[in-house]
Each structure stands twice: as C-alpha cells, then as structure tokens.
Amino acid sequence: MQDEQELRRLIVEVGKRIWTRGYVAANDGNISAVLNDRELLTTPTGVSKGFMTTDMIIKVDRTGKAVSSNSKYRPSSEVKMHLEVYKARPDIKAVVHAHPPYATSFAVAGIPLNKCVLPEAIIVIGAVPLAPYGLPSTMEIPDSIRDLIQNSDAVLLQNHGTLTLGSDVLNAYHKLETLEHTANIVWKAIQLGNMNVLPEYERDRLMTLRDKFNLPGRVTTCDATPMPSNTSESYQSHASSDSISEQKIRQIAEQVIAKLSKR
Numbered sequence: 001m002q003d004e005q006e007l008r009r010l011i012v013e014v015g016k017r018i019w020t021r022g023y024v025a026a027n028d029g030n031i032s033a034v035l036n037d038r039e040l041l042t043t044p045t046g047v048s049k050g051f052m053t054t055d056m057i058i059k060v061d062r063t064g065k066a067v068s069s070n071s072k073y074r075p076s077s078e079v080k081m082h083l084e085v086y087k088a089r090p091d092i093k094a095v096v097h098a099h100p101p102y103a104t105s106f107a108v109a110g111i112p113l114n115k116c117v118l119p120e121a122i123i124v125i126g127a128v129p130l131a132p133y134g135l136p137s138t139m140e141i142p143d144s145i146r147d148l149i150q151n152s153d154a155v156l157l158q159n160h161g162t163l164t165l166g167s168d169v170l171n172a173y174h175k176l177e178t179l180e181h182t183a184n185i186v187w188k189a190i191q192l193g194n195m196n197v198l199p200e201y202e203r204d205r206l207m208t209l210r211d212k213f214n215l216p217g218r219v220t221t222c223d224a225t226p227m228p229s230n231t232s233e234s235y236q237s238h239a240s241s242d243s244i245s246e247q248k249i250r251q252i253a254e255q256v257i258a259k260l261s262k263r
C-alpha cells in the first residue's frame, strides 16, 4: 500500500513539472494515482497544476466520488477517463493527462505517432495511437480510449491532448516526456524534409531489449514502413536542382546583358 502523504507529494511535484515544461496551460491537465484497492488520489479541477499543494489533492472512491474532507476543491472533471484506465488495466497505478504542444499538434492534425523513429521511444511508448475525438468530461473520451489502452500506455486524444499510463506517478509522467520529446523531434524532421524510419530488423532488436529489461506496461509495435517522403525525396531534390538551374540561367542572362550594355 502507498504512503498517502508521499503520493500526494509526488502528484504535486509532477503537476509542477508539467506546468513548468509548458505541457499544460492555465488550469488544464490532470493527474491521478491508485492509493489502495478502494481509493484513488486525483488533482482538483480549476487549479493550475503548477501551484498545487498536497492538501488540494482529492481522495476519491472507485466511482469518482470524493471521500476526502477538503470541500474547497472538487475532483478533476476528467476523472471518468482515469477511472476507465484503472478499470481496464489493473496493472496501471497512475495516469497523467496533459496538452503538450507538439504531441497535441499531431493529435490536431490527426496523425498518430506510430513510426519506428527513436530507439528509446520504440522501447518505452511504442506506436502511439490516436483516439477519436470525444467531448471532455463525458463518457465519450473513456469510450474512445477503451480499446487502445489495452495495448498502449500512451495515447493521443484527437483535437485535445495526451494520456499516459504508468506503474507509478513518475513512470506515467516520464512516458509523457518521452511522447512530447518524440513529437518535437518528428515535427522537426518533417520540417527538414526527411524522416528515416528504422527498419523491421532494428525494431525487432529493440523489442528484444525491452523484454530483456523487463519493462512494465504495454506497447504496440511501431510501424517500420518507410515514409512516403523518402520516395518523393528524389522528386524534391530534382525540384530544387531545377530551381537552382533556373537561377543560374537568370544569372548568366544578367551577366550577358551587363557585358552587352558595357559595349
């Protein structure tokens, strides 16, 4: 059984980190953790996650009903989403929901982060699926994540944000960091015009490492299919060489005109 005060302290600490790193704005985001068989701890609604104190953390039962004495605060409006995770995945002991800008951009663009790109991400979060949009605070989000969380500890919520699951509060938070870091790098690689995807052979070696390290949680094997951009690369370089030669032609023409005008 968890020490309640220590768990409250950890939730406050992770709240500070997600706010400091810009993973949430204003009072967004929520964190929860399993206290014991009957009770959970959750962040309060309407409070910045960067300014929480341990007394603000609310104890709720497995139906989401508050059982703690601090009546000044109400449980997170997204508590239904957290309850769904604990119901579907008894191995999960903490959940972090945030709106980190890069990962959320992919969620808004409707692009899952499922390609085999970075070794650590392949091992820790695997392919990150995209859950269909659901109205916050209703059962639409729990319904949209139900199947996906069976095989994944990190999910993008369409037009909304991220959900990460962990064996404890720090584990769920670290998966959020890995997810946002990956989204940031994938975004930048796309801007650079190319994204090399690791081949199947390398992905399988990484998955063997995951088994060897005996990492907790569940991951979906990432997609090792090369990006279409790699096949269009020759077209892009061709296009750019075209524009260079056009520029060259213009330069030569200008030089000729300059020489002629000197006569």
Ligand SMILES: [Zn+2]
Pocket: 028, 029, 097, 098, 099, 136, 160, 161
């Ligand atoms: Zn949210």
